[in-house]
Each structure stands twice: as C-alpha cells, then as structure tokens.
Amino acid sequence: MTFFIWVFMAAINTLFRYFFLYNGNTSWDDLSEMTPAEIKAQDLFPMGFRPLPHSKHSSGGMVFPQDQIDNMEKLEDRDLERFDIEYDLPSHFTPEFPPPIYLTTRPDLGDVSQGKVLSIKNYYELFKGVLTPVQMEGMRLLLTPFPQQQFNQTEDRKVREPSLGVTCLDCHVNGHTNAAFHLNPDTRPQAARMRLDTPSLRGMHNQQIHGSKRSLRSIEDFTEFEQRSAYFDGDHVTAAKKGVNLPDRASQVAMMAQMQNILDFPPAPKLDSAGRLIDEKATEQELRGEDIFFGKGRCAECHPAPSYTNHQMHDLQLGRFYDPEKISDQYNIPDGPIKSFTLRGIKDSPPYHHDGRLLTLADTVEFYNLVLELDLTQKEKEDLHAFLLCL
Numbered sequence: 079m080t081f082f083i084w085v086f087m088a089a090i091n092t093l094f095r096y097f098f099l100y101n102g103n104t105s106w107d108d109l110s111e112m113t114p115a116e117i118k119a120q121d122l123f124p125m126g127f128r129p130l131p132h133s134k135h136s137s138g139g140m141v142f143p144q145d146q147i148d149n150m151e152k153l154e155d156r157d158l159e160r161f162d163i164e165y166d167l168p169s170h171f172t173p174e175f176p177p178p179i180y181l182t183t184r185p186d187l188g189d190v191s192q193g194k195v196l197s198i199k200n201y202y203e204l205f206k207g208v209l210t211p212v213q214m215e216g217m218r219l220l221l222t223p224f225p226q227q228q229f230n231q232t233e234d235r236k237v238r239e240p241s242l243g244v245t246c247l248d249c250h251v252n253g254h255t256n257a258a259f260h261l262n263p264d265t266r267p268q269a270a271r272m273r274l275d276t277p278s279l280r281g282m283h284n285q286q287i288h289g290s291k292r293s294l295r296s297i298e299d300f301t302e303f304e305q306r307s308a309y310f311d312g313d314h315v316t317a318a319k320k321g322v323n324l325p326d327r328a329s330q331v332a333m334m335a336q337m338q339n340i341l342d343f344p345p346a347p348k349l350d351s352a353g354r355l356i357d358e359k360a361t362e363q364e365l366r367g368e369d370i371f372f373g374k375g376r377c378a379e380c381h382p383a384p385s386y387t388n389h390q391m392h393d394l395q396l397g398r399f400y401d402p403e404k405i406s407d408q409y410n411i412p413d414g415p416i417k418s419f420t421l422r423g424i425k426d427s428p429p430y431h432h433d434g435r436l437l438t439l440a441d442t443v444e445f446y447n448l449v450l451e452l453d454l455t456q457k458e459k460e461d462l463h464a465f466l467l468c469l
C-alpha cells in the first residue's frame with residue numbers, strides 16, 4: 079500500500095513539475111529543489127547563468143561604455159567609439175562613474191579623485207604632493223594611449239577617427255572599472271573565447287594571482303603581458319603591424335606596478351581589521367548574513383576574510399547543469415577554473431563574474447544557491463545579500 083501511495087505521489091510530483099516548470103513558471107525555490115541532473119535534463123538552468131557572449135562575438139575586441147567614450151572625447155579629443163558595435167548593458171548595471179580613488183599610502187585623504195575622470199591632461203595637477211615621482215610616472219604611463227587591435231592608426235581599425243589607441247585606465251577608469259569588455263586572449267577557437275568584464279584594480283596589493291584564466295603571479299607580469307596578449311588578441315603578427323608598445327620592464331613596468339599596488343579597496347566602516355563585522359556597527363540582518371557567508375553558504379571556503387579571496391582558481395563545474403550550445407557565434411562551454419575574485423568592495427563593481435553575466439549581487443546569491451546546492455530560504459538570501467553590501 080505504502081508503495082502505491084509513493085508511486086502516486088511521485089506521479090503527481092512529476093505532473094506538477096511538468097506543468098509548472100515547462101510553462102515558464104519555474105521559481106527559484108522549484109529550481110533549488112531539483113538536482114543538477116534534473117535541471118540539465120529539462121534544460122532549466124537559467125540562460126543568464128550561462129556564459130555571456132560578446133556583443134559581436136565573431137570580431138570581439140574592446141568595447142567601451144558611453145560615459146567613457148564621451149569623457150575621452152571631451153578631455154583628450156580621442157575617439158573610443160567603435161562603428162561596428164555598441165555597448166550592450168544599460169548604465170544602471172555598470173559601476174558609478176567616475177568612481178572614487180583611495181590610496182593605501184594616504185587613507186587620511188579619503189577619495190582623492192575630486193569627482194573627476196583621470197586623464198593624461200589632469201593627473202599631475204590632481205596628484206602633485208600626493209604621489210612620489212615613481213608613482214607619478216607609473217600613473218602617466220597608465221594614462222598614455224597605446225595602439226591596440228581595434229584602436230590604431232592603420233586602415234584596419236574599428237573606429238571612425240584615426241585613433242591614438244587606448245590607455246590602461248580607459249577600462250580601469252580611476253583605477254577601478256567602468257565595465258568595458260573584450261574577449262580573453264587565452265582561448266581558441268574564436269567561438270570558445272570568453273567575454274571579459276573589466277575587473278577593478280583596487281586592492282591588487284592583497285591578491286596573489288591575476289586574470290580569470292592567466293593566473294599571472296605579479297602585477298608586473300600582468301602589466302607587461304596585457305599589451306603583449308590582450309591588446310592584440312594574442313596575435314604578435316598584427317601587433318607588429320599596428321605598432322605594439324612594449325613597456326620596459328625595469329624602468330616602466332615597475333613604476334606602473336607600484337602605482338597600481340597603492341590603489342586601495344574602498345573603506346568598509348563596518349569591518350574590523352580581520353575583515354569581520356563589528357557587532358555594534360552592524361544590523362541584526364547583516365550579522366545573520368555573515369553567519370551564512372561563513373557557515374551554511376560556504377562562501378568563505380573560497381572567499382575568506384580579510385581580503386575575501388583565497389588566491390586560487392576554482393571550477394564551479396557548471397557542466398553539471400546544462401549542455402553547451404552555440405548561440406550568437408559563441409560556444410558557451412562551461413568556464414572551467416577561474417580566479418575566485420575578491421569580494422572586498424564588491425557592491426561597487428557590477429556586473430559580476432568574469433564575463434559580467436550576473437547583473438546584480440542578488441543574482442549572484444541566487445546563482446550560488448543553485449550551483450552550490452545550498453537550499454537557502456528567502457530570508458537567508460536577503461541576509462546574505464545585506465552582508466555582501468558591507469564588504
């Protein structure tokens with residue numbers, strides 16, 4: 079008898095799922111009750127959790143948000159607007175522009191940007207008396223335009239006006255990010271290359287590996303190789319033709335790296351020196367969120383305090399949830415090992431993950447709830463979200 083009741087209940091359950099889930103009515107709770115294999119079999123893994131294609135995946139290359147394009151036109155008369163592609167995310171999903179700048183060397187000053195977008199024209203006046211001559215020279219180089227695959231003075235370019243190229247801080251604006259994107263240089267064929275959302279350069283001093291896939295071990299290496307690899311899609315032949323600029327390791331790269339290494343995380347007034355919430359300053363909800371982060375949510379296993387990264391690459395094994403397919407010229411294979419990015423100051427750098435597929439922090443909470451099979455309640459998700467905002 080029990081067996082028949084069990085079969086009956088199982089049949090009702092399947093019918094219920096078939097009816098509700100296949101009709102586009104799947105809720106987050108429905109999904110979190112299913113196993114990865116069930117989600118995969120019914121193709122229910124949200125499209126927004128799968129790799130995001132470049133807005134023109136077959137050509138790729140750097141794409142800048144409108145704020146950056148407008149500002150560089152005004153400040154330097156330099157054209158960053160491509161004629162073949164438009165930036166594809168609404169501006170409310172991109173970081174505050176221009177972002178504030180904090181320095182490890184002068185915490186007493188707070189934001190030193192004066193609300194401006196740093197450029198080769200104004201950096202000296204802004205930083206005189208605040209930076210050493212070495213840091214100042216590093217800053218100058220980070221703001222000097224160099225040719226790149228799409229932005230250069232040859233006929234083979236993707237910009238209307240002959241372009242002087244791009245600067246490091248065209249993407250890492252004010253040492254942070256404006257969510258400019260391009261394709262990673264490390265993967266082939268073209269369809270399998272990953273879209274890359276620009277990460278912040280804040281807090282580089284407390285991170286030991288760099289790049290989603292490259293895992294370069296120093297800021298010096300990344301600075302040297304950004305122009306060798308990412309600027310020209312890892313193609314040294316076109317690089318030579320378009321005028322690659324390879325900064326000198328001893329005299330230039332070292333100074334650029336020293337400058338990057340003093341860009342601090344934004345202040346987090348609710349955290350103590352070990353990176354944990356201060357009881358008297360945090361709300362009940364934030365404290366509950368902290369417990370989830372370090373407990374049931376398992377976040378701290380890969381994002382431990384105080385820098386909220388374990389300096390490792392991890393494979394979230396998304397292949398458990400969906401079968402890869404080719405969409406918009408992109409082959410959306412599971413990501414494999416990726417740097418577990420720091421979560422310090424995370425509220426300031428949407429969109430999230432290496433390709434920016436998760437538009438808000440609330441999306442990342444739903445993503446991890448599903449991918450790590452956490453079974454968080456709605457209230458627990460809200461608590462965790464409140465804690466992430468304190469970082």
Ligand code: HEC
Nearest residue numbers: 140245246249258274275276277288289290291300301304
């Ligand atoms: C098109 C915009 C763009 C430009 C221009 C650019 N970057 Fe980046 N930068 C990125 C992206 C995207 C990544 C992420 C790379 C990855 O995940 O592999 C990155 C990563 C980095 C990292 C590692 C960050 C981390 O969290 O691991 C450093 C350091 C860096 N860039 C420095 C520079 C320097 C120095 C320059 C100038 C020589 C520069 N970038 C120019 C977009 C840009």
Ligand code: HEC
Nearest residue numbers: 375376377379380392416417418419429430431432442446
């Ligand atoms: C197994 C290791 C692991 C665990 C556990 C983990 N993460 Fe992550 N996290 C990663 C990796 C790897 C990335 C980078 C993924 C990518 O870019 O594709 C990441 C990225 C993120 C990002 C985006 C960072 C950015 O700069 O875009 C957020 C937010 C985040 N994790 C929050 C969480 C939360 C909240 C939890 C707990 C519920 C959690 N993570 C648990 C490994 C982990």
